[in-house]
Amino acid sequence: MFEKTVTELSTALRRKEISSVELTRSFLERINKYRELNAFITVQPERSLAQAKAADARIAQGEVGALTGIPIAQKDIFCTDGWLTTCGSKILSNFIAPYDATTIDKFNQAGAICLGKTNMDEFAMGSSNETSYYGAVKNPWNTATVPGGSSGGSAAAVAARLAPAATGTDTGGSIRQPASLTNLTGLKPSYGRVSRYGMIAFASSLDQGGPMARTAADAALMLNVMAGFDPRDSTSVDAPVPDYTKSLNEDIKGLRIGLPKEYFSTGLSPDVAKAIDAAVAEYKKLGAQVVEVSLPNSQLAIPCYYVLAPAEASSNLSRFDGARYGYRAKDYTDLLDMYCKTRAEGFGTEVKRRIMIGTYALSAGYYDAYYLKAQKLRRLIAEDFRKAFESCDVIMGPTTPTTAFKIGEKSDDPVAMYLSDIYTISVNLAGLPGMSIPAGFDPQGLPIGLQLIGQYFNESRLLNVAHRYQQVTDWHKRMPKGFG
């Protein structure tokens, strides 16, 4: 059963070939068996099984949606009522959320089961899942390598079949990059498509939740649940939500694929480049045409992001002060000392680095030189995409410059780590939807992801383009060895 996709499990549940309780139990057993991956921060089997029992009752009454009874792993960034919600940080290591994030609430309404909370980089800051207070997550494809980050726990869980699907969040690549490194299908929706209410904020103008699954069809089922306007999130967009499964099979004959020349230059591993070329050739067989496009400001995306994201983070993270909730330092002399010690002890190195950079960039003397300048660059980057989409329907390229790197390899070199997101970050800056889908393996057997970038709010087109490719390839079906 664990090898089945969400789509297949959904059918099996409806046909009563299996119950949600049995299914949930078998995934909980796998989570326990493969604990060494460190994919989960919290599991609460009694709670998950109680939800499964309720789902079985719904199924018995014929009240079924596609996700009723399906266990889903939730990134530990989503507040989940009654569950420890840590965001991968010591400062929230004792925080039991008193309410559900909208995303969690929507999965609950759909009758899905919360299988557990997945490990992640602290406050979603990272590309390797090594900044988590709960320790690094291992990549099931080679446990000496990273699964990517920040949604590394979700990625490892789905890749090792410890969960049929999971949620992730993507501020600069954290759904697509781990999906790429673990052979998954990950979708970052357009900014505003999925509610951020109850999703612990990192950089509010960039953060977006989305699905991490094995196939585009499964991602479509997940997005059907996650997408939609939420009055509790002022940046959520009130636009109609289509049924994302409806357009999966549409013909892609005549599709114009834009290949940005800047994405195929220095820094791209030859193995990755080869796999992307082969994927594009496959698309041509399906009737697509290829045009070269240019995103001239691509090289500015990382410096722009590393001013804006830390600036927003420094403001968002000011709420963690030990006074209201979360960790509080033990010995302090007065209120100020309590704040200082709590934050010094509660935050890890990467988070502190970002708070310092962000505070500096926002300070009176430097605001114009850094923050304002970065906002202008952001506009130019978005404009590049607008122009590129005049001559193509979908942009394609690599998701990451290399396959999974070794645990420890980049942890002392923040800039090398930041460069892992070179192809993904500009998509967040522009607010566009982006996807990563399995597109091959390097000679070491590590997965390679193809990135698809679409027009605003056109997630259905991306899912359609991804699905057509998955009908003629089997990369997404490959499973890491040792998890059978």
Ligand code: GLN
């Ligand atoms: N790796 C990027 C960062 O550390 C992006 C993280 C994310 O998308 N949450 O900021």
